[in-house]
Amino acid sequence: MKSVAGKVFFTAISVLYPLIVYCGLEFWALSPRRLSLILLALAFYHFLNLTRSATRLERGRTSIFIVLILICAFVAFFLDNIIFIKFYPVLVSLSLLAFFGFTLFRPPSFVFRMASLWDKSIHSSPSRNAVERYCRNVTLVWCGFFVFNATVATFTVFMASDKAWSLYNGLISYILMGVIFIAEFLVRKMVQNKLQSYVPVCDLELDSRPGSALVSFDSGLEDGVKTWDDFVRDVSTVRHYLEARENKPWILHCEDSYYFTVSLLAMLQSGRKALVTANRQEAFIKEIKKPEYGFLTDEPFAGGSATMVQDVLANGESDGTLRFGKFDKSKAEMVMFTSGTTGEPKAVYKLFLQFENELFELVKVFGNDWVNRKVYSTVNHHHIYGLLFTALLPIATGLPFRRHRIDFPTELVSLVNESAVVASSPAFLKRLSAEADKPFDFKCPPIIYSSGGPLPAEVAGRACELTGMWPMEIYGSTETGGIAYRQSKNGLIWTPFEVCKMSVAENGCLNIKSNYILEAEGFTTGDVVELYDDGRFLLQGRSDSIVKIEEKRISLPEVENRLKQTGLVQDVRVVPMSGKRQYLAAAIVLNEAGREKFAGAAKLSINNYFHDYLLQFIENTVSPKKWRYLEELPQNTEGKIRMRDIQALFNLAESPNFKILKFRREPGVLTVKLVFPTTSDYYDGHFPEFKLLPAVVQVDMVLRLARNFLDVPKNLSKIHRTKFAGPILPDVPAWLKITYDADAAKVSFNYYVEDEQGNPGKNLSNGSFTMNPEESRG
Amino acid sequence: MSDLNTRIKEVIIESLELEDITPADIVDSAPIFGKNEKGEGLGLDSIDALELGIAIKDKFGVTFSTVKEETKKHFASVDALAAYIAEHSEG
Numbered sequence: 009m010k011s012v013a014g015k016v017f018f019t020a021i022s023v024l025y026p027l028i029v030y031c032g033l034e035f036w037a038l039s040p041r042r043l044s045l046i047l048l049a050l051a052f053y054h055f056l057n058l059t060r061s062a063t064r065l066e067r068g069r070t071s072i073f074i075v076l077i078l079i080c081a082f083v084a085f086f087l088d089n090i091i092f093i094k095f096y097p098v099l100v101s102l103s104l105l106a107f108f109g110f111t112l113f114r115p116p117s118f119v120f121r122m123a124s125l126w127d128k129s130i131h132s133s134p135s136r137n138a139v140e141r142y143c144r145n146v147t148l149v150w151c152g153f154f155v156f157n158a159t160v161a162t163f164t165v166f167m168a169s170d171k172a173w174s175l176y177n178g179l180i181s182y183i184l185m186g187v188i189f190i191a192e193f194l195v196r197k198m199v200q201n202k203l204q205s206y207v208p209v210c211d212l213e214l215d216s217r218p219g220s221a222l223v224s225f226d227s228g229l230e231d232g233v234k235t236w237d238d239f240v241r242d243v244s245t246v247r248h249y250l251e252a253r254e255n256k257p258w259i260l261h262c263e264d265s266y267y268f269t270v271s272l273l274a275m276l277q278s279g280r281k282a283l284v285t286a287n288r289q290e291a292f293i294k295e296i297k298k299p300e301y302g303f304l305t306d307e308p309f310a311g312g313s314a315t316m317v318q319d320v321l322a323n324g325e326s327d328g329t330l331r332f333g334k335f336d337k338s339k340a341e342m343v344m345f346t347s348g349t350t351g352e353p354k355a356v357y358k359l360f361l362q363f364e365n366e367l368f369e370l371v372k373v374f375g376n377d378w379v380n381r382k383v384y385s386t387v388n389h390h391h392i393y394g395l396l397f398t399a400l401l402p403i404a405t406g407l408p409f410r411r412h413r414i415d416f417p418t419e420l421v422s423l424v425n426e427s428a429v430v431a432s433s434p435a436f437l438k439r440l441s442a443e444a445d446k447p448f449d450f451k452c453p454p455i456i457y458s459s460g461g462p463l464p465a466e467v468a469g470r471a472c473e474l475t476g477m478w479p480m481e482i483y484g485s486t487e488t489g490g491i492a493y494r495q496s497k498n499g500l501i502w503t504p505f506e507v508c509k510m511s512v513a514e515n516g517c518l519n520i521k522s523n524y525i526l527e528a529e530g531f532t533t534g535d536v537v538e539l540y541d542d543g544r545f546l547l548q549g550r551s552d553s554i555v556k557i558e559e560k561r562i563s564l565p566e567v568e569n570r571l572k573q574t575g576l577v578q579d580v581r582v583v584p585m586s587g588k589r590q591y592l593a594a595a596i597v598l599n600e601a602g603r604e605k606f607a608g609a610a611k612l613s614i615n616n617y618f619h620d621y622l623l624q625f626i627e628n629t630v631s632p633k634k635w636r637y638l639e640e641l642p643q644n645t646e647g648k649i650r651m652r653d654i655q656a657l658f659n660l661a662e663s664p665n666f667k668i669l670k671f672r673r674e675p676g677v678l679t680v681k682l683v684f685p686t687t688s689d690y691y692d693g694h695f696p697e698f699k700l701l702p703a704v705v706q707v708d709m710v711l712r713l714a715r716n717f718l719d720v721p722k723n724l725s726k727i728h729r730t731k732f733a734g735p736i737l738p739d740v741p742a743w744l745k746i747t748y749d750a751d752a753a754k755v756s757f758n759y760y761v762e763d764e765q766g767n768p769g770k771n772l773s774n775g776s777f778t779m780n781p782e783e784s785r786g
Numbered sequence: 787m788s789d790l791n792t793r794i795k796e797v798i799i800e801s802l803e804l805e806d807i808t809p810a811d812i813v814d815s816a817p818i819f820g821k822n823e824k825g826e827g828l829g830l831d832s833i834d835a836l837e838l839g840i841a842i843k844d845k846f847g848v849t850f851s852t853v854k855e856e857t858k859k860h861f862a863s864v865d866a867l868a869a870y871i872a873e874h875s876e877g
Contacts, residue, residue: 558833588803589833611806619829620821628820628831634805662805 018053021046025096026178033090033170040090047081047096069110073103091165097177098161105154108147116140117147136218138204146192153188157181200379205406206371208364209273210337214240214330217406224266224402225382226411234266240332242321246274246304247331249320255302257281257343261288262306265389266411267317269399271304276360277333281341283355286390286645289675291750296355337361344392346486356486362524366396366489367404369505369524373493374480375405377455381427383409384454386436391646392486393459397431417443420454420475428454434463435647437479441470453477459484460647462547468496483547488531489524492545501544512539517551555584557592562630567592570625571618576602579641582632583654593658594618594632597641611637634658639669639681660716665689666709669741671717678717678746681762682709686738701736706773710746710757718748720755723780730775734761742772753779790868794842798864801841802834814865835861842867848874 021028028046032038051074058070076099084092111118120143161181164173207216219237226232234242250258258280262268275282283296290311297303303314340360385398402409407429414420414430417440423430437458453476458468463481472478478497484490492502504510508522509530518537521530536548549565556562567582571594578599585593596618598606606614615635622631642653653673660668665688671680684690684701691699707730714720736742736759745758745768756776763769795809798818813826819835821827830838838861839850848871850857860870 588837612811615806616829620825623829628829629833631831661803 014053018050022050022053022100023182024178025050026174026176029093030170030174030178039088040084040093041088043090043093044081044084047077047084047093050096051077051081065110069103069106073099073106090170094165094173097181098158098165101154101158101161105151105158108154109151112144112147112151115144117144119143119146119150136221137216142196142199142204149188149192153184157184206375206404207406208337209367209400209404210276210335210340210360210364212273212403213333221406222408224269224409224411226266229411232411239270240330242270243274243277244329244331245321245324245326246271246317247278248326249315249323250274250278250280250302251331252325253302255280255300257283257298257300258302258304259283259285259293259297260304261285261390262304262317264306264411265385265399265409265413267306268389269403269409270321271317272399273403275304276340276342277331277335279335279339281343283343284390284395285345286388287345287675292675335360337364344395344486345390354486359526362489362526363396363400365507365522365524367400369507370396370401370490371405373505374455378405378407378429381407381429381455383407384414384423384428384430385410386414386430386432387460388413388646391460392489393482393484394431396490397429397457420444420448423454424448424450426454427452430454430456432456432458432479433460433647434458434467435460435643437463437467437471440474441467444474447474447476450476456480457482459490461649463496465496465500472497485533487525488520488533489522491518491520491522491533501540501546504543504545510537510539510543510545512537515551518545518547555592557584557590557630560627560630562592562626564592567594567622567626567630567632570622571596574602574618574621575599576605578602581641581649581651581654583651583658585634585655585658591633592630593634593636593654595636595638595641595654595657597638611635634662636662636668638671642671642673644672644674656717660712673717676718676748676750678713678744678748680713680717680744680746681741682744683741684736684738688738691738699738703730703732703773706732706736706759707775710744710755711777713744714746714748714755714757718746718755720748721753721779721781724777725753725780726778728776728778730773732773734770734772736772743768753781755779788868790872791864793845794864794867794871797841797845798828798838802830802837804828812864814868815863817863818861818867842871846871846875 025046029043032043054070054074054077058067058074077096080092080095080099083089108118111121116124117140120140123139123143161177164176168176205217217236219235221236222233223236223239224232224234258275260268260271260275260282261284262271272282272284274280280302283301285292285296287293288305288307288309290309293303293309293311297312303309303312304317304320305314306317308316337360342358342360342363344356344358346354346356383398383402385394387394387398389395389399398409401407414436417436420430420440437456456471456475456477456479458479459482463479468479468481478495481494481496482490483492483494483502490505491508492504494500494502504520505522507524508520511519511521511530513519513532515532516536517532518535518539519530519532521528525531534551536551536554538546538548549563553564554561555564564582564584568580571577571580571582576598577596579597580594582592582594585591606617614637618635619631636657641649642657643649644653653671656673657668657671664685666682666684669681669683671678686699690701690705707727711720711724715722740761743760743762745760747756748754749756754776755778756774758774759772761769761772791814792809795812798804798812799807799809807828812828816822816824816826816828818828818838819830819832821829839857843849850860860866
């Protein structure tokens with residue numbers, strides 16, 4: 009009876025058995041003896057199935073079932089007794105009870121076996137453990153039902169009429185099964201949409217995930233894929249290394265998120281304080297590194313002793329034990345460094361407890377959106393937002409993460425077939441909205457987070473057009489962690505995380521208390537706030553953005569917003585300046601309408617346009633006195649625009665001879681895009697028929713910029729070598745990169761042109777000087 | 787444009803550290819502070835006025851009356867300032 013038709017036939021008989029028996033007795037006047045033939049036939053059918061059973065155990069169980077059916081059939085036949093005919097549904101229930109119940113003691117449970125036949129990916133899923141637990145519960149529910157059903161069926165055999173027996177076993181029992189099926193289906197849908205794989209980082213253990221679960225990946229790396237087994241082994245190896253050494257605090261910097269996470273977890277688990285720094289400049293490391301500190305990194309470091317994670321993993325010092333397990337979150341210490349929007353980077357002390365509490369909150373609010381997604385990042389995981397979203401969250405939730413950052417907006421194309429969570433920043437999204445010309449064809453729109461600064465609503469809208477989803481903005485800081493979130497489609501109002509209790513401090517700034525801020529009095533930010541009764545709030549600029557210009561108070565964002573109102577400005581930053589007098593200065597990036605309107609106009613007339621516009625709203629004294637028009641505002645690596653960078657730009661007096669189009673200042677490095685107009689005096693006396701920038705001007709320009717932006721000493725002691733490989737032509741923008749090594753007092757420079765992709769292209773000239781540090785600084 | 791007018795303009799630009807502007811950009815008859823109905827004028831503010839007053843005193847050796855209204859008249863335009871200086875510097 010291996011044919012499908014046979015199978016259907018006998019299944020139908022088995023299911024309709026109570027009805028057939030009832031009809032047989034009531035309408036067809038069949039004796040129990042005749043009806044017992046049906047039982048025999050069913051026994052025969054089960055016997056045929058027996059040969060197909062996989063295991064001996066299964067065969068054993070089915071054999072017992074068949075024997076019991078046969079006994080009933082024979083007894084019914086010989087005694088011509090209806091009781092035994094009616095026993096079949098009881099036997100079926102008991103058999104299923106045995107079948108399901110047995111797997112409870114020999115996991116995986118029956119339901120999980122069925123589920124994994126259906127979806128093989130369960131085995132390598134981070135939520136496998138949760139799915140297993142769920143399936144076991146479903147198996148239990150079925151066992152309970154079979155006990156109940158067998159009991160009621162037995163009752164109907166002895167105590168009820170033929171009709172009642174038939175009604176219960178042939179209909180009511182099936183309806184009950186159907187109800188359980190539907191209920192389970194609904195519950196499963198709810199559970200499936202929930203992130204079930206979350207485990208606090210401090211509670212992770214060897215078996216928290218299936219060994220084959222994916223931890224991180226990177227198609228750009230050989231051996232880029234790492235599983236839970238790899239992760240546990242690598243953390244253990246780093247722990248062996250750390251625990252064999254006396255260094256207690258360790259400085260940590262790894263570009264590769266996998267190495268970073270492995271190293272950080274090893275430090276936390278082995279009770280080593282971790283100083284997480286994005287800045288790995290020699291001078292900075294020297295400043296924070298005390299003699300007893302170790303330094304773990306994944307890139308060669310020239311400035312003194314550092315340990316390479318790759319070496320530690322390759323050497324694999326170990327006593328053969330796997331060291332991996334829980335740690336005390338209230339004792340594990342970390343130090344973070346702020347990215348320094350307004351001042352120098354500041355060290356912020358953290359207990360891991362703070363991160364753990366915040367992770368819990370993030371999972372609570374956003375976790376269900378992340379089910380079955382992969383984590384990508386465009387931000388630095390050495391800062392709090394990157395650390396939480398791209399290193400700790402993936403580890404706590406079991407979501408695989410990519411090991412290297414997405415640097416270029418166009419790289420998003422490689423994600424179109426993935427379900428992704430992208431931790432991003434306003435800087436990246438701005439570039440994305442400027443560079444992408446058509447929407448990405450995402451199979452499933454990525455969930456994009458943005459943090460590190462305010463995301464302009466028009467950029468958020470453009471990002472939605474391109475990706476299909478409004479970015480979720482997170483407001484927070486190194487000191488406070490995440491405070492609130494918003495999506496621009498709902499306006500500017502922020503919704504706080506539930507554990508954050510908001511109040512307004514005396515100075516009008518936002519104060520936050522939460523279980524991830526240690527201080528009982530909470531933390532007062534520098535952000536002026538308008539707080540509503542329901543806890544939601546609007547931000548109204550930094551308190552340090554309110555400045556006094558010659559005794560007159562003015563809010564810098566107010567001036568900026570007024571300038572944006574002209575509809576000609578894409579980006580603007582207004583900064584306070586002081587010299588002979590205090591004044592405001594505005595660095596402006598014109599938008600397309602602005603560029604069109606002012607095409608070919610003298611700078612003075614553009615200044616006057618904005619000045620006149622502003623005078624409608626603000627007093628002359630607090631209206632900007634100096635103006636710069638750039639192609640882009642200078643951002644640091646975290647995408648933040650620093651006031652002091654803009655101020656440095658204004659400290660360099662404007663000259664008709666050259667124009668700065670863009671610049672970027674990092675510690676010891678200045679990159680600037682310059683243009684020397686045809687009308688520049690610099691060309692005077694040099695080849696009037698073929699103007700090119702004289703070497704002496706090139707060198708002078710390097711020194712002027714280096715003194716202004718990099719705090720380079722005033723006096724030159726030696727010019728080493730300069731090589732001129734190509735001319736700098738009028739009106740053709742050239743790039744200049746200046747690096748200053750303060751210890752060696754050495755300035756190096758390189759003029760070059762940009763290629764079509766916007767990368768450094770043809771070299772125009774390069775060279776270096778030594779400065780005389782003894783002289784007063786310029 | 788007289789030499790004196792040009793010198794005054796240079797002093798204005800230099801002492802107030804004005805950017806993006808040359809003596810040629812300053813209209814002789816236009817207001818130094820604020821603007822006229824044609825939209826001409828340097829648009830300087832009251833802080834600039836103090837600074838400029840000192841600079842003119844130093845460079846041209848003239849003093850100004852303490853009566854505010856009168857002084858205001860002298861600073862009405864480059865022409866007015868030149869007339870005042872021409873009248874008072876020598877004698």
